[in-house]
Amino acid sequence: MSSLSLKVNGQSHSVDVDPTTPLLYVLSDDLGLRGPKFGCGLGQCGACTVLVKGQAVRSCITAVESVQGVEIMTLEGLGTVDKPHPIQKAFIEEQAAQCGYCLNGVILTAKAFLDKNPKATEKEIQEGMSRVLCRCFTHTRMLRAIGRAQKEMAR
Amino acid sequence: MKNPSLPATEVPMTQGAADALARAGFSRRAFIKGTGALIVSFSMGGALRTLDAQQTRAGAFGEPAAPDSPPPGEVDSWIAIGSDGGVTAYTGKEELGQGMSTAQMQLVAEELCVPFRRINLIVADTSMTPDQGVTSGSQSHPTNFNHNNLAGACATARGALLQLGSKHLNIPEDQLVAVDGEIRSKSDATKKVAYAELVAGKKFDLKVDPAAKRKPASEWTVLGKPIGRPDMPAMATGTFEYVHNVRVPGMLHGMVIRPSAVGANLMNVDESSVSAMPGFVKVVVKKNFVGVVAEKTWQAVQIARALNVTWSPAPELPKHETFYDHLRNQKPTRDTMSVNSKDVDEKLASAATVVKATYYHPYQMHGSVGSSCAVADVQGEKATVWSPTQGVWHQRATLAMLLGLKPENVRVIYRRGSGCYGINGADTVTYDAALLSQAVGKPVRIQLTRKDEMAWENYGFAFTIDERAGLDAQGNIIAWDHEAWSPVLGNRPVYTYPGNVITGFLAGFQPEEFRPRSPAPEPANFSNNSNAIPSYVAGHVGGADHGAGTIKSERALLHNVVSPFWTGPLRSPQRLQNTFAHESFMDELAARAKADPVEFRLRHLSEPRMLDVVKAAAKSANWDARPSPKPRAASAAGIASGRGISCVAYEGDNGFSAMVAEVEVELATGKLTVKRLVVSVDAGPISNPDGLRNQSEGGVLQGLSRALGEEVTWDDHNVTSIDWRTYHSLPLGFAVPKVEVILLNRPDVPATGAGETAITVVAGAIGNAIFDATGARIRQVPFTAERIKAALAS
Numbered sequence: 001m002s003s004l005s006l007k008v009n010g011q012s013h014s015v016d017v018d019p020t021t022p023l024l025y026v027l028s029d030d031l032g033l034r035g036p037k038f039g040c041g042l043g044q045c046g047a048c049t050v051l052v053k054g055q056a057v058r059s060c061i062t063a064v065e066s067v068q069g070v071e072i073m074t075l076e077g078l079g080t081v082d083k084p085h086p087i088q089k090a091f092i093e094e095q096a097a098q099c100g101y102c103l104n105g106v107i108l109t110a111k112a113f114l115d116k117n118p119k120a121t122e123k124e125i126q127e128g129m130s131r132v133l134c135r136c137f138t139h140t141r142m143l144r145a146i147g148r149a150q151k152e153m154a155r
Numbered sequence: 156m157k158n159p160s161l162p163a164t165e166v167p168m169t170q171g172a173a174d175a176l177a178r179a180g181f182s183r184r185a186f187i188k189g190t191g192a193l194i195v196s197f198s199m200g201g202a203l204r205t206l207d208a209q210q211t212r213a214g215a216f217g218e219p220a221a222p223d224s225p226p227p228g229e230v231d232s233w234i235a236i237g238s239d240g241g242v243t244a245y246t247g248k249e250e251l252g253q254g255m256s257t258a259q260m261q262l263v264a265e266e267l268c269v270p271f272r273r274i275n276l277i278v279a280d281t282s283m284t285p286d287q288g289v290t291s292g293s294q295s296h297p298t299n300f301n302h303n304n305l306a307g308a309c310a311t312a313r314g315a316l317l318q319l320g321s322k323h324l325n326i327p328e329d330q331l332v333a334v335d336g337e338i339r340s341k342s343d344a345t346k347k348v349a350y351a352e353l354v355a356g357k358k359f360d361l362k363v364d365p366a367a368k369r370k371p372a373s374e375w376t377v378l379g380k381p382i383g384r385p386d387m388p389a390m391a392t393g394t395f396e397y398v399h400n401v402r403v404p405g406m407l408h409g410m411v412i413r414p415s416a417v418g419a420n421l422m423n424v425d426e427s428s429v430s431a432m433p434g435f436v437k438v439v440v441k442k443n444f445v446g447v448v449a450e451k452t453w454q455a456v457q458i459a460r461a462l463n464v465t466w467s468p469a470p471e472l473p474k475h476e477t478f479y480d481h482l483r484n485q486k487p488t489r490d491t492m493s494v495n496s497k498d499v500d501e502k503l504a505s506a507a508t509v510v511k512a513t514y515y516h517p518y519q520m521h522g523s524v525g526s527s528c529a530v531a532d533v534q535g536e537k538a539t540v541w542s543p544t545q546g547v548w549h550q551r552a553t554l555a556m557l558l559g560l561k562p563e564n565v566r567v568i569y570r571r572g573s574g575c576y577g578i579n580g581a582d583t584v585t586y587d588a589a590l591l592s593q594a595v596g597k598p599v600r601i602q603l604t605r606k607d608e609m610a611w612e613n614y615g616f617a618f619t620i621d622e623r624a625g626l627d628a629q630g631n632i633i634a635w636d637h638e639a640w641s642p643v644l645g646n647r648p649v650y651t652y653p654g655n656v657i658t659g660f661l662a663g664f665q666p667e668e669f670r671p672r673s674p675a676p677e678p679a680n681f682s683n684n685s686n687a688i689p690s691y692v693a694g695h696v697g698g699a700d701h702g703a704g705t706i707k708s709e710r711a712l713l714h715n716v717v718s719p720f721w722t723g724p725l726r727s728p729q730r731l732q733n734t735f736a737h738e739s740f741m742d743e744l745a746a747r748a749k750a751d752p753v754e755f756r757l758r759h760l761s762e763p764r765m766l767d768v769v770k771a772a773a774k775s776a777n778w779d780a781r782p783s784p785k786p787r788a789a790s791a792a793g794i795a796s797g798r799g800i801s802c803v804a805y806e807g808d809n810g811f812s813a814m815v816a817e818v819e820v821e822l823a824t825g826k827l828t829v830k831r832l833v834v835s836v837d838a839g840p841i842s843n844p845d846g847l848r849n850q851s852e853g854g855v856l857q858g859l860s861r862a863l864g865e866e867v868t869w870d871d872h873n874v875t876s877i878d879w880r881t882y883h884s885l886p887l888g889f890a891v892p893k894v895e896v897i898l899l900n901r902p903d904v905p906a907t908g909a910g911e912t913a914i915t916v917v918a919g920a921i922g923n924a925i926f927d928a929t930g931a932r933i934r935q936v937p938f939t940a941e942r943i944k945a946a947l948a949s
Contacts, residue, residue, distance in 0.1 A: 001433070017451075017453075018433065018453060018454075020453075021451075021453040022453065025451070025452045025453045028399075028400075028452075029408075029451060029452055032402065033393070034393050034394060034395065034396065034397075034400045035393025036393075037397075037399060037525055038399070038525065038526065038602055039524050039525050039526070039573075039605075040526070040605040040878060040879060041604060041605055042605060042878055042879075044605075044878060044879040044880065045524055045879055047524055047525060074393060075391075075392060075393030076392065076393040076394065078392075078393075079392055080392055080394075081388045081389060081392050081394065084388070084391065084392060088391040088392055091387075091391045092383070092387050092388050092391050095383055095384060095387060095845055095849060097252075097387060097390055097391070098252035098253065098254075098574055098849060098850075098853055099251065099252025099571065099572075099573055099574030100252065100386070100387075100390030100391075100395060101252075101397065101523075101524050101525045101572075101573035101574065102524050102525075103390050103391055104393055106887065107391065126887075126888050126889075126890070126891065127888055128888070129886075129887040129888045130886055130887065130888025130889075131886060131888065132886060132887040132888070133524050133879060133884060133886050133887065134524065134887055135522055135523060135524040135573070135574055135576070135857070135884060136252055136574045136853045136857070137852075137853045137854075137855075137856035137857040137859075137860065137885075138849070138852070138853055139856055139887055139891050140852050140856070140891060140894050141849065141852065142887060143887075143891065
C-alpha cells in the first residue's frame with residue numbers, strides 16, 4: 001500500500017492503495033464513483049472508460065500509479081442531470097439506451113473522438129466507436145445520438 | 156419519494172437492508188403507519204368478489220405465488236395512495252432495461268387517473284412486492300396489462316374511488332369523473348375531492364375485480380404515448396445505481412475459483428498459499444464451491460489467482476466438431492410431441508415432391524456486457540441480498556435452501572444489473588455472494604470475472620433440426636414434419652433447484668432431474684410455446700385447429716437429451732432456433748415450387764395477424780416479388796445482392812412479426828454485408844411506441860449478431876469462449892444496416908409480449924436473402940464468411 005494523489009473530475013484525492021491496482025477499482029471502491037464500470041477486465045468492451053487528459057482510456061487495465069496527478073474525468077464529471085453535456089443530452093433525447101450499462105464507455109469514447117474529430121463523417125464516427133460493445137444492441141440510437149451531439153457541439 | 160422513511164419492523168432485515176430501503180423511498184408498512192392514520196377497511200359491497208384461483212396466480216406462467224407473498228388478489232398488494240396524493244405501485248415485473256418500469260407507470264397513471272410523475276414504482280423486493288415469478292418470456296405485458304394483477308388492481312381502485320367520491324360529494328357516480336388524482340363532478344368543476352382525502356393512509360381492503368371496467372384505448376392519454384424513461388438521465392450521467400454500485404457499510408469483496416474442467420471435483424485447497432497476502436480474509440470451501448474473501452476487490456482478484464487448488468481429472472467433453480450428430484445419437488431422450496395428425500408419412504409417400512433439410516443452431520450465451528454482480532449480507536439466521544435476478548421470490552426460496560435458512564428470514568432486493576436477455580450469471584452470482592458472506596459473517600460484494608461469467612453460464616439451447624415436407628403437383632405444401640434434438644441441463648432455479656445453476660451445483664445441489672420419456676405421449680392440449688410447430692400448419696389438437704396455417708398433415712417432435720453444459724432461457728428460447736429452421740425451410744419449399752416467398756407464405760397462412768405482419772413488412776420494404784434465387788447479373792465487383800423474408804407467430808399467439816432482409820455477398824470470399832432490415836411487429840395495444848421501437852431495434856441487431864457471429868466453443872475439457880475475442884459479438888462500430896420498424900397497433904385485443912418477437916425472425920430472413928442473392932443455402936448458424944464461402948462452392 002502507498003499513498004497516491006489523484007485528480008478526478010477537478011478534485012484532488014489522496015488514496016492509500018496498492019499502486020498496481022487498476023484505476024477502475026480505485027474510482028469505484030475508494031472514490032465511490034458509479035460512472036466507470038467493470039465489463040471484462042481485459043480492455044475489450046469499453047465499459048470502464050475514463051478520460052485521461054482528454055484521451056479515452058480503459059481504466060480496468062490502467063494501473064493507478066500511472067495516472068497520478070493527471071486530470072481524470074469520469075462520466076459524472078462530464079455533466080449532471082441538471083446540466084448534461086451535449087452528448088449526454090443527445091442520449092437522453094434519443095432514448096439511446098436499454099440497460100444502460102455500456103453508456104459510460106459509449107459516451108466517453110464519443111466525447112474523446114468528437115473532440116479530436118469534430119467534423120467526422122457518419123462512417124468515421126462508426127469506426128471511432130468500433131471497439132465499444134453494447135449487448136442490448138442500441139446501436140442505431142447511439143449512433144444517431146452521437147451525430148446529434150456533434151451538430152450541437154459544432155454550434 | 157416524498158413518503159416518510161421509517162424502518163420496517165415486520166420484515167426481518169439487516170441494517171444495510173433498512174438503509175437501502177430508506178434510499179428506495181420508504182417501507183411498505185411504515186408508509187401506512189407513517190401517515191398517522193388508522194388503517195380503515197372500506198366496505199365496498201358490490202365490488203367484492205370471491206377470490207378465484209386466477210387471482211392467486213400473479214406469475215408469468217400461472218404458477219401460484221409464494222405463501223407469504225403479498226396476496227396478488229388484493230388491491231393493496233399493488234397500490235397505495237399517500238397523504239400527499241402520491242401513488243406507490245408495487246410490481247414483480249422488473250426493469251431489466253426493456254422499459255418495463257416506464258410502461259407500468261404509464262399503466263398505473265392511466266387506469267388510476269393520476270399524473271405520471273406522481274407514480275413511485277417499487278420493483279421486485281420480497282419484503283414488499285407480490286411474487287410474480289420471473290420477469291421473462293415476453294410475459295410482463297400479458298401478465299400485468301390485461302385484466303388481472305397490476306391493471307386489475309388499478310381499475311378496481313378507480314372504481315372504488317369513484318364510489319367513495321360519490322358518497323363524499325353526494326353526487327351520483329355516473330355524474331363523476333376521475334382526473335389527475337381527483338374525483339370531479341362532470342358538470343361543476345368546483346365540486347371535487349382528492350384521492351388523498353378519500354383514502355390516504357388507509358388500505359383499500361378490496362379484492363382485485365377481474366371485471367372492473369378498464370379504460371378503453373380510445374380514451375388513453377398516458378398509455379400509448381412515447382414517454383421517455385425516467386431512469387435515462389441518471390444512466391447517461393453516471394449516477395444510476397446498478398447492483399454493481401450497491402455499497403453496504405463494512406462490505407468485503409469476494410472472488411470465486413471455478414473448477415479446472417467441466418465435471419472436475421475438488422481435491423485440495425492450500426490456504427497457506429494465500430493467507431499472508433495483503434487484505435486476505437478467508438478461503439471459503441463448500442463441497443466443490445471455492446471462493447475467497449478480501450478487504451478490497453483487487454486483493455480478492457490477486458488472491459483468487461494465487462490460490463493453490465487441486466482438481467480431479469474430468470471426463471472428456473463431446474467433440475465440438477461432431478456435436479450436432481452426437482445430439483442425434485444420445486440416449487436416453489425426453490420426447491415431446493406438439494402436434495401429430497398421424498398421416499405425415501402416408502402424405503409424404505403420395506407427394507409429387509418431397510423436400511428434406513437439416514439445420515443447426517449452436518449454444519449461444521447471454522454474454523452480458525457487465526459481468527454479473529451481487530451483494531449479500533448474511534448474519535446469523537438472517538440474510539439480505541441485492542441481486543439482479545429475474546425472480547426475487549425464486550431466488551429467496553433457493554437461497555434459503557443453499558444457506559440453510561428459513562425463506563422468511565431471507566430478503567431479496569432486485570437491483571438492475573447489466574442487460575441479461577435471460578438467465579445470465581445473476582442467480583449464480585447471488586449464491587456466490589451469499590455463501591461468501593455467510594462464511595465471514597459480513598457483507599460481501601462479488602462481480603464475476605469475464606471468464607467466470609462466460610464459461611459457466613446457462614447457455615441458450617443448441618439444436619439439430621430435421622425438416623421434411625411434401626409438395627403436390629401444383630406446388631402446395633401437403634404435409635410438414637419437424638423433428639429436433641436439443642440438449643438440456645439445469646435451468647432457472649425456480650423455487651426448489653439451486654443446482655440448476657453452477658454455484659448451487661458446486662455447493663452440493665443437483666440440477667432438476669432429467670426424466671426420460673420415449674415415445675412421446677400424444678399431445679392432449681395445444682401449446683406452441685417453443686414454436687416447434689411451424690406457422691404454416693393447422694395445429695389440430697383436441698378436436699380443433701389452433702395453428703396459424705392451413706397444412707393439415709403435420710407432426711412436430713422434440714427429443715431433449717442431457718447437455719454437457721448448463722442451459723437455460725436466452726431471449727426467444729427454442730423459438731428462435733425453431734423459427735430459423737422453419738423459415739429457412741419454407742424458403743426452400745417456395746424455391747422448389749418456383750413461387751415468390753411472400754406469396755407462398757400468404758398462401759399457407761390462415762391467421763389474419765400473420766397475414767398482416769407479412770404484408771406490412773413486404774410493403775414497407777418494397778418487396779421484389781419473384782421466385783428465389785434472383786437471376787444472377789454478372790457484377791464487375793463480384794458482389795451479389797438479394798432479399799429474404801421470414802415471419803413468426805411468437806409462441807403461437809404471443810406476438811407477431813415479419814422481417815425483410817436485404818444483403819450483399821462478396822462471391823469470392825463469402826463476405827456478407829447486411830444492408831437493410833425491415834421488421835413489422837404486432838404486440839396488441841402499444842403501451843409506449845418508443846419503448847417498443849427501442850426493443851424491436853435492439854432485438855433486430857442482437858438477432859443479427861447471433862446469426863452472424865455468436866457461437867459457444869469448447870475443447871476436450873473446457874469452454875473456450877471466455878472473452879470478447881473468443882465469443883464474437885458485433886461491436887458498436889460494425890457496418891450497422893438500416894433498421895426500419897413498423898408497429899402495428901391493435902388497441903382492441905389483449906396485450907402480448909414484445910421483447911422477443913423481432914429477434915426471432917432475423918436469422919431466417921438473412922439466410923433467405925443470402926440464398927436469393929447467391930443460390931447457396933446456409934443451414935448452420937452463425938453464418939460466418941467461411942460457411943458462406945463453403946456453401947457457394949458446393
